[in-house]
Amino acid sequence: MGPTVSTEQVSVRPTVYIAINLRTSGPDLHKHSILALGAAVVTSSPLSPAELFGRALCFYAELSPRTLNFDRDALRIACRGLGCFNLYEHRNDPRVDPEDWRWDPDYALQALTKNGTPSGLAIKRVVSWANIVRGDHDIEPVFDTTIFDPPFWKFYLDLYAAGHPFGWRGLQLKSFWEGRTSLGNSLKNLDIDVHDLRPNHARSDAIFLARCATRMGIRSAGY
Numbered sequence: 001m002g003p004t005v006s007t008e009q010v011s012v013r014p015t016v017y018i019a020i021n022l023r024t025s026g027p028d029l030h031k032h033s034i035l036a037l038g039a040a041v042v043t044s045s046p047l048s049p050a051e052l053f054g055r056a057l058c059f060y061a062e063l064s065p066r067t068l069n070f071d072r073d074a075l076r077i078a079c080r081g082l083g084c085f086n087l088y089e090h091r092n093d094p095r096v097d098p099e100d101w102r103w104d105p106d107y108a109l110q111a112l113t114k115n116g117t118p119s120g121l122a123i124k125r126v127v128s129w130a131n132i133v134r135g136d137h138d139i140e141p142v143f144d145t146t147i148f149d150p151p152f153w154k155f156y157l158d159l160y161a162a163g164h165p166f167g168w169r170g171l172q173l174k175s176f177w178e179g180r181t182s183l184g185n186s187l188k189n190l191d192i193d194v195h196d197l198r199p200n201h202a203r204s205d206a207i208f209l210a211r212c213a214t215r216m217g218i219r220s221a222g223y
Helices: 049-054 072-079 105-115 119-134 149-160 173-180 202-215
Strands: 015-024 034-041 058-062 138-143
Touching: 015 072, 015 119, 015 149, 015 202, 034 072, 034 119, 034 202, 049 058, 049 202, 058 119, 058 202, 072 105, 119 138, 119 149, 138 149, 138 202, 173 202
Parallel strands: 015 138
Antiparallel strands: 015 034, 034 058
16 A cells, blocks of 8 residues: 545536647657647546546547657657557558667657548547536546646647647646655655556556556545
8 A cells, every 4th residue: 555645626616627648759848749749637536547548538539740840868758659550551660660770750640640640630639528528517527747737738738629628727746745745846755656557658657647646635525
């Protein structure tokens, strides 16, 4: 068992909390692109990926890049978990394998441009999904930190989904955890079970964040 925290609700209004995790081609939201988007509802008890998928409580998309600009290190990380590279035409192709010395980042981005979901369509789909799972409740995204994913998330929402329900709110887990305990802000201190999660995958990382939020006492209305 990991450490315990207060279980009082974060919001006074009935709220559905959705953990968000992104993979991008670099750190600059104006130059670079979201390549993968994972989301998972924070539930009262941890659910397996299969349970979340079966109840439509998670979302995943691989996006066509908005630009072909990239930071090599960021793109290498993003490419490790992309399923579209397992399609027949790219299977066993070293040019899309970031662990292979023959990895070609330009070719990998071109492949994702061809096989990924258009960015606008992916964002509209995740907003539609979020509206379904929230019902009549408020909605609040959950992130690990405020530095990287939230600006990309907000930028894409404003660009492709006018009138989206997320607003300006967002819960940052590391600060939330540090403010409620004396154990520092490392989410590793929560002792989360990750045996059924894929490494380097945006949906699995979103599920991990949802489990962290559950462990912290955060609860979604209705879940």
